[in-house]
Amino acid sequence: MLRRRALVEALLENRSENPLVISSLGSSTWDLAAAGDNPRNFGFIGAMGQAGPFALGLxxxxxxxxxxxVAGDGELLMSLGVLATVANQAPANLAILALDNEVYGETGGQPTATAGRTDLELVAQGCGIETTCTIRAEDEIEALRSLLLETGGPVFAVAKIDPEExxxxxxxxxxxxxxxxxxxExxxxxGAS
Amino acid sequence: MRPVPASELPWQREIFDVLREQGFSLVAHVPDAGHATLIELCEASEALDVVGLTTEEEGVGLLCGAWAGGRKGVLLMQSSGVGNCVNALALPIICRIPFLAIVAMRGEWGEFIPWQVPMGQGTPKVLEAMDVSSFRADDEADVGTAIHAAAQFAFNTRRSAALLLSQKLIGAKQFEEA
Incomplete structure (x- = not known):
């Protein structure tokens, strides 16, 4: 099973001007911080459900x-509708990575809907995002990196990760x-105005 | 073409003109009948991109992200949508991102549908609770100055503002059984 910190680090290794990275409330923001500080990161620490709309607007x-x-499964489940908006706006420059550990990790590991019958990749497909994938193993990371950073978007990927604390x-x-x-800035x- | 005096223009055109003058380029909305004419004007304009949302709180994050990327936008919604936005409004508050909404009011002047009343009556209180400054237009003559003031307030002071368009202005919808 994939480990989230190593995955995020591998995706952002040797990063240049691109990408701008938005992370969702909680663990995803800690993962992004652990991969190294960068002024082109913005990490949510609240307003759950808003990271997706924010990334689309950006x-x-x-x-x-x-x-x-980079968003957790709990974050994405809270605002699934934005995947429909993303599909219909179809920004070629937007990539979404779901770090899916199937639990609400910050609050005690309660199961999310993806621990049950819900498949986020199928949700994204159903919303109309055509380029999607799900990865579960380290040998798929290089292809994931290419999909997220280079493939014409919108793209949506699920990485099934270890629910480690x-x-x-x-x-x-x-x-x-x-x-x-x-x-x-x-x-x-x-300067910001 | 002879310029049409402002007094002959409908209020929706006044809002559109102020948005254009102030450099807005993005309009996000969950539609309301009270916004239909303004949405049509925006869709017909090459200077504005119109984004249809699945729920109003999406518009809060979307416009905040757009501002971070250098674009000015506005959220159009019905008063019932204000309730959907509550937790999302933490984002513009905590990051001091300018945020502007235009709210078509229901549940007040001459309302026909009882279900509209709770959120319509709650809208000013919910906005106040989330530190959104309200501006109000009750009559056509108020609209131009009110949207100008609300937009200036939001973007000059990096705070959240809402222009409430009264049901008196929009016209209370009446339903008749066939």
């Missing part, structure tokens, strides 16, 4: 940049204004 505003959303790793600031101003490459 992709629509920055159509020449790759946007990667890991030490927390924090982004440089929990203050939303500090984090947002830093990210926006990096995106726009000038």
């Amino acid at each position: 992709a629509l505003a920055q159509s020449s940049r790759r946007v990667l959303l 890991l030490p927390l790793a924090f982004p440089p600031s929990f203050d939303g204004v500090t984090a947002m101003n830093r990210f926006r 990096a995106v726009l490459e000038r």
Whole structure:
């Protein structure tokens, strides 16, 4: 079974101007922080369900940049409708990675719907996102990287990961204004207005 | 073509013109009959992209992401949608992202459907609870200045603002059985 920290690190290794990376509340934001600080990261620490819409809005505003959303299964399940909006807006620069451990890891490991009968890849397909995959093993990571960073989007991938509990790793600031101003300045490459 | 005096334009056109003047390029919405004309104007414009949402709170995150990427947008919704947005509104508050919504009110002036009343009556209180400053247009003459003021407030001060379009302005919908 895939280990989330090594996976995120491998996907972002030798990263250049692209991608801009958005991560969802909780473990995904800790994974992104553990992979190394970068001003082109923005990690949610609240507003569950909003990382997907935020990534879509960013992709629509920055159509020449790759946007990667790294989100947990709980996050995505809270706002499944956005996958329909993504499919219909069809931004070629947006990639979504679901880190699917089948549990609410931050709150005690209660099972999510993906531990039961729900398949996020099929949900994405049903919403109209045509380029999708599910990976479960390390030898699939290179192909996943290519899909998420290079293939014309929107793309949606599920990585089935170990529901391991890991030490927390924090982004440089929990203050939303500090984090947002830093990210926006990096995106726009000038002072935020 | 002879310019049409502002006094002869419907209020929807005034909103559209202010959005264009202030550099808005993105309109996200869950449709409402009260917004139908404005949505048509936006869809007909090459300067504005229109995004249909599955639920109103999607619009909060979407417009915040767009702002982070350098685009100005507005969310159009009915008052019932304000309730769907509550937790999402933490995002513009905590990151001081300018956020603007235009809300077509129901459940107030001459309402026919009782189910519209709870969220319609709750809308100003919910907005206040989530630190969204409300601006209101009850009559056609108020609309142009109110949208101008709400948009300026949101984007100049990096705060959340909502323009509430009264049911008196929009016209209370009446239903008749066939």
